[in-house]
Amino acid sequence: MRPTPLLVAAVLLLGLSARAATVDYMRDVKPLLTQHCTRCHSDAKQEGGLRLDTGEFLFAGGDSGDVVVPGRGTDSLLLKVVTGAHRDIPQMPYKKPPLAEAQVAILRTWIDEGASGVPGSEPPGVYTHWSFVPPVRSAPPAVRQKTWPRNPIDQFVLARLEREGIAPSPEADRTTLLRRLSLDLTGLPPTPAEIESFLADTAPNAYERAVDRLLASPHYGERWGRVWLDVARYADSNGYSIDAPRQIWKYRDWVVAALNRDQPFDQFVTEQLAGDLLPQPTVEQRVATGFNRNTQINQEGGIDPEQFRIESVMDRVSTFGSAFLGLTVGCAQCHDHKFDQISQREYYQLFAFFNSTVEEGHGKSSPGGALAFPDELTGKEFEERELEEARGVVERYVGNRGKAVFEWMEAMPAEQRIKMPNTVRGAFGIPWDKQTLPQKRACYAAFNPDDQEFKAANETLTRLEKAPSPVTTLVMSELPVPRESFLLIKGDFTRHGEKVSPGTLAIFEPLKVANPNRLDLARWLFSSARPLTTRVLVNRVWQQYFGLGIVETENDFGTQGIPPSHPELLDWLATELVEQKWSFKALHRTIVLSSTYRQSSHVRPDLEVTDPTNKLLARQSRLRLDGEIIRDVALASSGLLEPKLGGPPVFPPQPDGVMSLGQIKRNWQPSTGPDRHRRGLYTHFWRATPHPALSVFDAPDAFSACTRRLRSNTPLQALTLLNDTQFLEFAQALGQRVGRESKGPLAAQIEYAFRLCTSRSPRTDERDRLVTLFQTIQDSASGEPAARTAEAWTTLARVLLNLDETITRE
């Protein structure tokens, strides 16, 4: 029998197999009622005197009488209220998205067919949200096209496609595959030599070996580290309006190194949340806690520091929620969560875990808030920047108070004047704005010796002036006596509600330890909360490969999120992560080895209506590269890339005037030498004035955790690739590289240039078009033949670096 489209839709929605023909109460109806109705109509709560947690209660009806009239679906009260057709009762579920048409159809069909199948004794349906239930490892389903699947991922994907009657796409060609793998695993394109050897490798496991080679590359850690840094809202400045620079790049390097050594995910997270609380923590484990120090610091004058210290703790709570639980925990800051089972009290219990660290709201350095590396110096360039910054802080501070100091000095009797330090004595009679900074500092120190804020700033400046500054990095460190935490009424830090102590979310088993700390919280993620932690992680990894997650709302696994497109696959991956001892690399390997991953990304007209967003995965997706990687690819293609890993942030050229957009004009002195051509993740990231070539390509702003980058497509991107001096520099280098490395005839040289950018050889029409361009320019340019040729090469290289294909993972 051929199922009707409506029924197909209905069974798909429920994730049931296609053999379902009629509606079954236990299988089809009860889950619907449990999912959508029992929160208000069950044991705990009986709105309108109605319970829907068992069939018996359903037939008993409520204050408005019978809800079901067997045989008459449309006339039944149940149908009227879920469709919004009732005159007095508002549409159900109350203040929630209405049921899908297919779900309504299930209810109607069941009643039309006699509303049968209710067992004599039936366990009540208790509402439990799917993502809170431990993942179940189902056996991969059987499929008809037995040769296609390479691993269980493919069986889950194909089974679904076969139910829909859709064939998967053919495998992408080998060049595309290698480029895809290289970009996905390392963020760099394959070299011409790597392509050649891969194409020549006819061994059956050539692809597997390519995967292993790339996973072993140190650039793997850079590529996937950047993805994690998005979540960690990593930046090299304090944010808010002052946006002073900060040192926390050791944390960035820790992330890259941890991924490169394939640190198991549970340890990776535990060290970031609570490395400082592990027994005898290593330096590395303390560096890892920088995760929670990537909060902004407000150094604006006149603020209440406590307000912004609280803000940073709140940021930790919402980052914890989106990074590990995929829940919008932050919604419970001012009131109980409107949709998920998170109370405001629970929010502040989580808050209490993060509230007892040493730092204060103004970013003053308290002991323990930063880790110093006395044997490592930051280097001259960095020191100068730091010194300039410290000088500015002192200058602004005393500048606002100059008049009072001057008046105090003027009024000082002579006998006191001679007791003043030398520098102060030399400043008598000099108007305030004519005094040098050393004079102002000395005078102010004499004027107000108890000003702690000035003292701290002045000491920092003195220290920097005296000695080269060691590398430091921000870390988490607990106060000896914990700070008290309170529920904040409406999230207002001035309005204390009841006192709260650290505690976890009630949706999972509570912690069984007294006085839990961050370490216990981390362990909770990998015990009670594991259903979410694992699903959320594998889903985020998945979305990097396919553009969309299995759960499209990667940051909302709660009741308002979109349910998974392939629930069994998501659960299989989540359990596989645990089976593979939390290995990231094993997870990557499983995904990229699948046939699903290897499909062609060509758009298929036959899917345009049935699956426009490619949720069913009958093909791969073309994905525009991330901002950093667009530049990395240009650097690699042009041969300029400096592959060095780690170290202080670098300053590649950017257009003039960018830094003046912020409140405090800062200097952007472009790096010289190899640092000019480092990978994008090392570019110094100012939160207030990020490098425009990054933000124009949707790099996150680092104000809060970013779990998925948007991909926009704007004229400003075109202007960047066309006109930015960096990209012109890359184009010139690319042209020169071709001249150096390819001595063949023009067409062959052009082919080589094309391959350097897109990895593949041009099709005839493409090659001809480029040859024409080259010759036109050579003929029309002015100057010596060598200069004309150089101009033709630069132009050709500009074209290639601007191609959509060059900045896209096919």
Added chain:
Amino acid sequence: MNAPSPQEFQRQLTRRHFFSRCGMGLGGMALASMLDRSRAFGATPTLENPLAPKPPHFAPRAKNVIYLFMAGGPSQLDLFDYKPKLIDLNGQPIPASFLEGRRFAFMDTSHGTNLLGSRRKFTQHGKSGMWVSDLFPHTAKIVDDITLVKSCAATLFNHAPAKLFMNTGSGQYGRPSMGAWLNYGLGSEAQDLPGFVVLQSGPRGPRGGAVNWGSGFLPTTYQGVPFRGNGEPILNLTTPEGVSAARQRQTLDAIRDLNLSHAMETGDPEINTRIASYEMAARMQTSAPELIDLSKENADTMRLYGVEKDTPSFGRNCLLARRLIERGVRFVQLYHTNWDSHGGPGENLQGDFEKVCREVDQGQAALVQDLKQRGLLKDTLVVWGGEFGRTPMGENRDTTGRNHHIDAFTMWFAGGGTKAGYVLGETDELGFNPVADRAHIHDIHATLLHLVGLEHTKLTYRFQGRDFRLTDVHGELIKKMLA
């Protein structure tokens, strides 16, 4: 050989597809549909151009908005909110009842709480008889064209968060600014300029920087594009040195042709969007310099604004704002610094305040007059205001200035369906609190959206599991402002 025209190139590609690339199961029909789609992709605005005009929720009163942002918080008490009683009580302590439970910026330092009467001379102007101080002689001439709201109220009292709040309805970083919301809701009529342009003048950039005109969680397509006062108006707008215009065009043509070829190969409409964005970029390379070239403006106009052709100034930005909305730009925002008037160096209420008033007065008045005489004012909403106002109490630094005040401050609106010659709201006799028609920023946002034809509760974007709005969960339309 000349580069083929797009149509010609497409024809060649079609031939190539039919004769050499149809062996992979794609029938002729499928291919034809693919080509059709590629040609007709303009019909789907979301793919072709996310800024394509979209219908409003209801008939709009204003098509465009020019927002004059007075960064730093101008003193309403020295410009518009005339308080004779405050002048009488100058130097007296403020009654304690006003201060209970209030929080102010710079709480850590001891600033005076004595009242500070304005030293400015106030007179009534126009048919409406609006009070304006002697610091705004030009603005005094347009009072019959504006709605003056004296009862504005904000939530946050530090510059950066307060500016964010004024722009995004929240003090949190990462929310879209109103210009971004407008472009998201309405698209843009501009064919060859961005839909949201930011112009800046004054000694420094506004606090918070680019987040003030950011797109937050909306696609970056909607973010404000800062045009610079002189030199290259947009970052990377100019063709690199040594590349002629002809060479740039050849480069663009080749990029287009190869992208088109790849669009045919992959069938991905996103490539067509990229082709369109390169064409827009190329048009901007011409249109933006044309925009900032004021040589075609006549002498009367230049005199009206009090500007010279190439000298950056607020007045020049006002003239540029008119030129931008003439070209269909939806939202133009001008920032002028520095209105912060604590009394410290460079921030006193005497010479420094007079200077910043002079810098904006003629330009803002000229803008309203110019829009009016060109018949553009009815379709253009002009908004004037800072992130907050200043306290009735003096603040003692080098000189006596005023601290930040969020409970009552003044903004004005002109054109775009607002009343002309109308004063909304009143403050108590010290100017401390509104006593009638309090207009919170959320209400102003709701009203601004209403004027451009958008219902503020319906303009939403789903992010992190929640539908976000410019007005968050607040905002009431201020009906009294509507003409």
